[in-house]
Amino acid sequence: MKLAVPTHEGNVDDHFGHCEYFTIFTIGEKNEILNSEILKSPEGCGCKSNIAPILRSLGVTIMLAGNMGQGAINVLYLNGINVIRGCSGEVNKVATDYLSNNLTDSGLTCHSHEGCH
DSSP: OHHHHHHEEETSSSSSSGEEEEEEEEETTTSSSSEEEEOOOTTOOSTTHHHHHHHHTTTEEEEEEEBHHHHHHHHHHHHTTTEEEESSSSSSHHHHHHHTTTTOOOOOOBSGGGGGG
């Protein structure tokens, strides 16, 4: 399994479409982090970019994100990537919390770019 986290300076970026890069975690059979890698964000990396199929081609099936609009959620789901919204903090801790079942989806969706920063 692979998890992706929109990242800025080592923390979950508050808005998926504006992230600096994605941290991608490879998870082992015992729910442990085997390694992580960085994927630079494409220009305009929100729902109108090609980031979802790129992430899927790398094997990502889970997106741990801060805020995200419905368009991005739809594109990720169509590419087989489930989304957990409302994440914040240092990306390694967020990934560990997810693997320990200590994260739940906030259910909140951005409706405008101004309201999600």
